[in-house]
Amino acid sequence: MDTTHLNEFSIHTIGYLHSPFKDKFAVPRQPGLIEGDLGEIELLPPWNRIEALQGLDGFSHIWVMFIFHQAIKPVEQWRPTVRPPREGAKRQGVFATRSPYRPNPIGMSVMKYHGWEKRGKKLFIKVSGIDIIDQTPVIDIKPYLPYADTIEGATGGFAQSAPQSCDHIQVTISPNSQQALNKAKQQYPQFEALLRSTLTHNPRPVHFGNIEKRSHFSVQLYQYQIEWLLEDDNIQVIQIKPI
Amino acid sequence: MDTTHLNEFSIHTIGYLHSPFKDKFAVPRQPGLIEGDLGEIELLPPWNRIEALQGLDGFSHIWVMFIFHQAIKPVEQWRPTVRPPREGAKRQGVFATRSPYRPNPIGMSVMKYHGWEKRGKKLFIKVSGIDIIDQTPVIDIKPYLPYADTIEGATGGFAQSAPQSCDHIQVTISPNSQQALNKAKQQYPQFEALLRSTLTHNPRPVHFGNIEKRSHFSVQLYQYQIEWLLEDDNIQVIQIKPI
Numbered sequence: 001m002d003t004t005h006l007n008e009f010s011i012h013t014i015g016y017l018h019s020p021f022k023d024k025f026a027v028p029r030q031p032g033l034i035e036g037d038l039g040e041i042e043l044l045p046p047w048n049r050i051e052a053l054q055g056l057d058g059f060s061h062i063w064v065m066f067i068f069h070q071a072i073k074p075v076e077q078w079r080p081t082v083r084p085p086r087e088g089a090k091r092q093g094v095f096a097t098r099s100p101y102r103p104n105p106i107g108m109s110v111m112k113y114h115g116w117e118k119r120g121k122k123l124f125i126k127v128s129g130i131d132i133i134d135q136t137p138v139i140d141i142k143p144y145l146p147y148a149d150t151i152e153g154a155t156g157g158f159a160q161s162a163p164q165s166c167d168h169i170q171v172t173i174s175p176n177s178q179q180a181l182n183k184a185k186q187q188y189p190q191f192e193a194l195l196r197s198t199l200t201h202n203p204r205p206v207h208f209g210n211i212e213k214r215s216h217f218s219v220q221l222y223q224y225q226i227e228w229l230l231e232d233d234n235i236q237v238i239q240i241k242p243i
Numbered sequence: 244m245d246t247t248h249l250n251e252f253s254i255h256t257i258g259y260l261h262s263p264f265k266d267k268f269a270v271p272r273q274p275g276l277i278e279g280d281l282g283e284i285e286l287l288p289p290w291n292r293i294e295a296l297q298g299l300d301g302f303s304h305i306w307v308m309f310i311f312h313q314a315i316k317p318v319e320q321w322r323p324t325v326r327p328p329r330e331g332a333k334r335q336g337v338f339a340t341r342s343p344y345r346p347n348p349i350g351m352s353v354m355k356y357h358g359w360e361k362r363g364k365k366l367f368i369k370v371s372g373i374d375i376i377d378q379t380p381v382i383d384i385k386p387y388l389p390y391a392d393t394i395e396g397a398t399g400g401f402a403q404s405a406p407q408s409c410d411h412i413q414v415t416i417s418p419n420s421q422q423a424l425n426k427a428k429q430q431y432p433q434f435e436a437l438l439r440s441t442l443t444h445n446p447r448p449v450h451f452g453n454i455e456k457r458s459h460f461s462v463q464l465y466q467y468q469i470e471w472l473l474e475d476d477n478i479q480v481i482q483i484k485p486i
Contacts, residue, residue: 007287009254009310009382013319014346031389042249047346052323055339058400062338065349069251075255080295095305095368095384096298102258103290104382106308108351125338136407139252139347142339146397148273149353154389157301 013137015043017066019130020176020194020221022220024070028201032129038114040124041138048123061144062113068100078103087160096157107132110144142241155163155178173237180224180240189223195221201230203243256380258286260309262373263437265463267313269296271444274352279437281357283367284381291366296359304387305356310380310395311343321346325466329411339400350375353387412443416480420443423467423483438464442471 019039021027028034041064043052056062081091082099094102114126125141173181185191198221218227221243227239262282264270266403271277284307286295299305324334325342337345368384407420416424428434461470463486468480 007256011252011254011347011349017458030388032391046318046321049323052336053339054324054336055338055401057397059339060398061394063351064392065351075289078289080292091297091350093295093299094295095295096302096386098385098388102383104254106254106349106383108306108308108385109392113379121262140345140349142341143339143400144394144397145341146394148275149388150397151304151353151387153302154393155303155390157299157386161351243335
């Protein structure tokens with residue numbers, strides 16, 4: 001087979017991720033950091049067949065391959081270096097990072113697998129450990145194979161350790177917000193855990209720089225807009241309202 | 244952004260893998276099984292820029308994302324189940340396997356990273372632990388992040404452990420073949436290790452079934468055709484000839 005002309009391929013969306021993270025500022029910088037981040041992958045026809053999931057129940061984790069749909073650029077605009085999403089990080093080669101800005105906008109993320117559910121004609125795969133945004137197009141699902149994917153003693157360059165949670169940050173929720181939160185928890189029982197975990201993982205756009213410069217932030221989780229104030233090591237949630 | 248119409252994406256080949264495995268029967272069933280399997284990813288223009296690799300040298304492993312170019316089928320022909328490449332394995336859902344036959348022909352493989360090399364205008368990334376065939380189109384390279392990708396206690400369903408090497412198999416090499424091998428080793432010093440490791444990892448097409456039924460096999464490594472006989476627990480290499 002002459003492969004020299006196989007330079008372009010067509011890839012189909014097989015499903016969409018339903019994630020609590022509605023905007024990129026809330027998305028954790030790696031999977032598995034945030035508590036309460038349950039989501040679902042809705043498989044589209046013709047791929048919404050239960051048989052396609054046969055055998056998956058023995059696995060604890062899956063790889064989800066997806067399109068960085070908000071980062072698609074023409075090939076001509078590609079840049080060989082990117083700035084990793086850690087504050088203060090210097091530019092790195094795109095192939096040394098997991099940045100969304102890359103020659104092909106393909107991402108991979110390992111998620112916890114929580115089984116599947118059929119609702120009407122729709123087929124959903126339940127996941128947690130999500131680090132991608134709501135409505136992300138999914139292009140493949142593969143099992144996580146511990147014997148192949150878990151590499152003892154692998155070294156991680158400039159990214160040796162996970163981004164840290166700011167444990168010293170205190171989150172308080174205003175009475176009005178707590179009321180709104182309690183209501184939302186009827187639909188999303190894990191909402192409060194998700195909110196607190198998200199805020200202590202510092203969901204500020206990196207380019208805002210020094211946190212003192214800005215004290216009022218907002219972020220979307222599920223269909224709620226959340227507003228909060230940061231002062232020293234305290235976060236106060238001042239509003240939770242449906243969008 | 245309305246994502247409901249983002250159902251098809253165009254993906255570009257950014258490079259090709261140069262692997263010792265010229266046919267699929269020689270390819271190990273997972274990365275990291277075979278000794279001496281050195282290869283290179285040749286980056287194509289405009290992606291053959293050294294800057295794109297900046298920072299990669301701190302990593303021990305990389306993810307290589309590629310196209311299963313020999314398994315591309317029209318969407319209409321997709322099947323929800325596949326037969327995993329283990330002898331005797333029963334059919335499983337495609338999303339519970341890493342089979343090449345899947346809705347999108349995208350593969351991922353973790354490889355050891357051995358640095359890069361510029362030769363003339365060409366840029367090569369050196370790798371080992373290869374489980375894909377020569378000339379495979381590569382579509383992305385990402386660092387292996389131990390803190391995110393190494394999952395303690397993950398469970399692996401029907402694929403708990405790696406395919407085993409058949410340690411009891413004795414490989415002998417005929418005098419003529421040893422001569423040819425010595426010559427080939429001038430170009431590929433690791434050739435003998437690769438050959439012995441490949442043969443003891445049982446590179447027979449699964450559908451041949453019971454090994455007693457067939458005793459004469461051949462396989463391609465680099466640009467050599469290798470013929471060998473199997474009798475009981477002995478493999479005898481009878482010919483190594485350039486193609």
